[in-house]
Amino acid sequence: MLEKYNARTPKSETLWKKAVTLFPGGVSHNIRDFGMPGCNSYPPYISHGQGAHIWDVDGNEYIDWWMTHYSLLLGHNDPRVKEAIIDQIEAGHHFGTPTESEVKYGEKLKEAVPVLEKMRFTSTGGESTMYAVRLARSFAKRKLVGKSLGGWHGGNDALTYHMSHPYSDDPFYNGVSFDYNNRESFDQMLKKHGKNLAAVIIEPVIGAGGGIPPEKDMLVYMREETESRDILLIFDEIITGFRLRYGTAGDGLFGAKPDLLTLGKAAAGGMPLGVYGGREDVMALAIPGAQGGRWVGGGTFSSHPLSMVAGLAVLKRLRELKDKYQWLNRMGDSFRQRLNEMLQEMRAPLIGTGYGSINFISHLTSVLSEPPKTPGQLGALFDHKKQDLFQGQLMQEGIFGYHGLGALSFVHTEEDIEKTLEGISNAVKNMSQI
Ligand SMILES: Cc1ncc(COP(=O)(O)O)c(C=O)c1O
CATH class of the missing domain: 3.90.1150.10 (Aspartate Aminotransferase, domain 1)
Known part of the structure; x- marks a missing residue:
């Protein structure tokens, strides 16, 4: 063949x-x-x-x-990204310390994505969605998380289930799902599990699960229904962030503001990156020793200087291309x-x-x-x-x-x-x- x-x-x-x-x-x-x-x-x-x-x-x-x-x-x-990476390599490629580029990159991300009142950097998207869910569970003091059928949020134990038809695999723990764009399915999930749900995580446009955009006002509906039940809404913008506009899609294109969001991929133009962040009161639980917090954050390669400088170069160019x-x-x-x-x-x-x-x-x-x-x-x-x-x-x-x-x-x-x-x-x- x-x-x-x-x-x-x-x-x-x-x-x-x-x-x-x-x-x-x-x-x-x-x-x-x-x-x-x-x-x-x-x-x-x-x-x-x-x-x-x-x-x-x-x-x-x-x-x-x-x-x-x-x-x-x-x-x-891309010559700009390449130059930024080479310059950083000349200076030393990773120190495992805070760096100036990390702060500068954080500032640029916050300018472009106001939802990110506070954020943390990781090396992969899968770590970011894992930490976002962990924070949501701590904040809401509930265990269950909901995701869409077909939703891929990285390889962490919290979210690796119901990715391909017939969606019959058991979640590793505390996970349920619904069919995105199907309000009945979403409502049923809320009716059955709403009181135990810490968070619902969704890609504004479903990626690996089929390239499916939201039906009109679906995200707004999800925002209203989760808010009224004290369920945190997490937008996984690891594909959509900076891809569909300079910024994020959930708020910028589809009119819904999440509590937390994740970024990766396009935001650092091919260098290893994950971002999780959002509401200051939720992110405060990531401060070491915070009352009611859980250990979130770690990773030898988190906020890797090569990713930070690449991210800065990418955002600068994407701003020009807005x-x-x-x-x-x-x-x-x-x-x-x-x-x-x-x-x-x-x-x-x-x-x-x-x-x-x-x-x-x-x-x-x-x-x-x-x-x-x-x-x-x-x-x-x-x-x-x-x-x-x-x-x-x-x-x-x-x-x-x-x-x-x-x-x-x-x-x-x-x-x-x-x-x-x-x-x-x-x-x-x-x-x-x-
Ligand atoms: C929507 C979405 N979330 C999370 C991830 C996981 O990101 P990473 O592969 O960087 O762990 C991916 C990767 O394909 C993704 O498409």
Whole structure:
């Protein structure tokens, strides 16, 4: 099936054969096999990137939609970010102490995201959501947390459950879920568990769970319903923060203010970062020794200077590009519209979902004329096996993505869009021969 891809990637094949002897599933992050083993193949090993393109160790070029787990709004190897990192390396790359860059970066984040009355930095998004939930539990003096079906908030024990259909895995502890955009499902969760819920955590636009934006006023509704029950609302903006606008999406685009929020990915342009923060009274429980507080905060690499200076350089550039977000989001929206028109014409059982620069494609078990509105609906129709085969076809077409595609950046071009649509069309035609 992937004859062309396999023939041109011998070095990747050799590396993969070694990797499977070292790492469970061959990888250090589950989805970095990019579904290729499902095509009896292996992922390409990437050696370098520039702008919106990456190259594998065999010299093959890809249009990158993956963009480092959707982190790179400025593209690979942005000169400003690179210079900031090199300057810091010259000075010493980590001291395990407070640094000036940490304070400066905190100030810039607070300017852009007023919800962050107080914040803390970690090295990963998963740590940040873990600490946000821990703080919420301490503050509310309740144990239960609610999340959406399909919601991915990192690999911590608090939130790693109900990620893929049929959502039947048991939470490690004290977790319940609901179907985002489905008010009945949300109401039922509140009715059953409201008194015990410390927090509800939600991505304003569901990422890994299907690229699903909120229905009108869904987040406002969730805000009102949680507030009236003293349940903390946490927005996980690790994908959406600084991606859809200069700042956060929950308040800035969808009109709802959370108690706590988390950031990562785009906020430091590909360097390891997590941020959690929000209401001063809740964050006060993070002060060591605070009455009623729990131990939150730690991490040898928290507020790593390389991430702080990269973050500062990224925010400076994104501030300059503030007015271009509209252009970027329009490019994503019009791409998705053309994509779905093309898939409809081809009567293909695939659907493009997303919002602005976030664009996913899901292979379904039947042809749909409209994108599913909730992660539960999408999950029930999702064809895991065919999705892997489709991913493999895209890779063969020189399009690098996951969850079907990924996210655009300020350096993607109309040519990248045209080539992607052509590649998808070829991939769909090849799929029909399987
Ligand atoms: C919405 C969301 N939250 C949290 C995380 C976890 O972040 P990290 O991979 O940095 O731990 C991710 C990562 O994909 C994410 O998409």
